[in-house]
Amino acid sequence: MPDVIIEAKNLTKxxxxxxxxxxxxxxxxxxxxxxxxxxxxxxxxxxxxLIGLLNITEGESYVLGYNSSKDARRIRQLIGYMPEARCIPLDMDGISVCTYFGRLVGMPKADAMQRAHECLDYVGLKEQRYRKTGTYSAGMIQRLKMAQALVHDPDLLLIDEPTNGLDPVGREEMLELIRDLNRNGKHILLSSHILPDVEETCESTLILSEGHLVKYGNLNDLLTKDREFYKIKVNNPETFYEILVNDGMMEVSIKDEILIIQGDADVPSKVIKLAASNNFQLMLLDRERYTLEEFFVELMKSQDI
Ligand SMILES: Nc1ncnc2c1ncn2[C@@H]1O[C@H](COP(=O)(O)OP(=O)(O)OP(=O)(O)O)[C@@H](O)[C@H]1O
Ligand SMILES: [Mg+2]
Known part of the structure; x- marks a missing residue:
């Protein structure tokens, strides 16, 4: 297993x-x-x-050491892909679909069928596996899509919107499957527009906005560091705002006469000092935290791309 599981350089499409x-x-x-x-x-x-299903316009990427454009076939044999789209033939039963996907990556028929049964057990599709997939609910389709991604026992899974269309119980079960796969040593890249999906399954996150990468790093670090802000009430807030900005505080704004300062633990002492030396009366200095949703919305709003 290479050190770098996935690498993207100037990747553009x-x-x-x-x-x-x-x-x-x-x-x-x-x-x-x-x-x-x-x-x-x-x-x-x-x-x-990344997995070579689209032609890259500019830049390059590598998955498990293989070039996404030149070695796409090899990459697709090595990884498991759960697409966002339905991607399942309607007129086959679940076990046949899963076996078929195993055959597509080169497994012998008997092995593919045995693994298909194991994977369907794992995702919780029981006797439904003998029904035509055209009769499946959205939740069953998601489970089948996960099973086909696992059939050849790949080390790396790319999972696109795993909880789409799932009810709360189905969603929790899907997220638990993902956590369990990770506990069993699989590397996982998943995409979601739902923050808690990522928060409940992932160590790190990569945030995209309008095609650009806007944040990448350890999820906990990002969310703790960037979510804190200070609320300040002071007489004459507009003038104090100018003083803060002149002092080099970059992320200050005023809303309804309240000053909002984005920043870390050294904000309060700075504010108290500036208020005292400029004769302002500090009436409130509170540390607050955005909820995850608020953090995300603020981050998207602050992107001027
Ligand atoms: N086949 C295509 N032809 C033209 N434009 C496309 C095509 N596929 C995607 N796009 C455009 O590329 C941009 C990115 O789309 P993409 O589907 O990758 O976003 P996404 O983050 O996966 O969205 P979602 O959360 O809705 O799944 C969008 O503007 C979309 O309209
Ligand atoms: Mg998508």
Missing amino acids: FYGPIKGIESVDFEFHGGTLGILGPNGSGKSTMIKC
């Missing part, structure tokens, strides 16, 4: 004039990585570029 992703650079060293971003931000495009 345009569909004619339409931007899918642009100049994405990152290295994934293994574990669990969640790609977050609103609808249309390029998550699926990125996954498809």
Whole structure:
């Protein structure tokens, strides 16, 4: 297993004039990585570029050491891919579909069928496996899509929107499967527009906005560091705002006469000092935290791309 599981360098994909992703650079060293971003931000495009399903417009990428454009076949034999789209033939039963996907990556028929049964057991599709998939509920389709991604026992899984269409119980079961796969040593890259999906399964996150990478790092670090802010009430807030900005505080704003300062633990002492030396009366200085949803919305709003 190479040190770098996935590497993207200036990865860019345009569909004619339409931007899918642009100049994405990152290295994934293994574990669990969640790609977050609103609808249309390029998550699926990125996954498809990585595994060679789309022609890259510019840049390059490597998966398990293989070049996404030149060695796409090899990559697809080595990884498991759970696409966002339905991708399942309607007129076959579940066990046949799963066996078929095993055959597609080169497994002998008997092995493929045995593994298909094991994977269907694992995802919790019981006797439904003998029914035509055209009769499946959305939840069953998601489970079958996961089973086919696992059939050849890949070390790396790329999972696009795993909880789409699932009810709360189905969603929790799907996330538990993903955690369990990780506990069993699989490397996982998953995409979702739902923050808690990533929060509940991933160590690190890569956030896309309008095709650009806007954050990449350890999820906990990112969310703790960037989510804290200070609320300050002071007489004459507009003038104090100027003083803070002149002092070098970059991330200050005023909303309804309240000053909001983005920053770390040294903010309070600075504010108290500036208030005292300029004769302002400090009436409130509170440390607060964005909820995850608020953090995400603020981050998207602050992108001026
Ligand atoms: N086949 C295509 N032809 C033209 N434009 C496309 C095509 N596929 C995607 N796009 C565009 O590329 C951009 C990124 O789309 P993509 O599907 O990768 O986003 P996404 O983050 O996966 O969105 P979602 O959360 O809705 O799945 C969007 O503007 C989309 O309209
Ligand atoms: Mg998508």
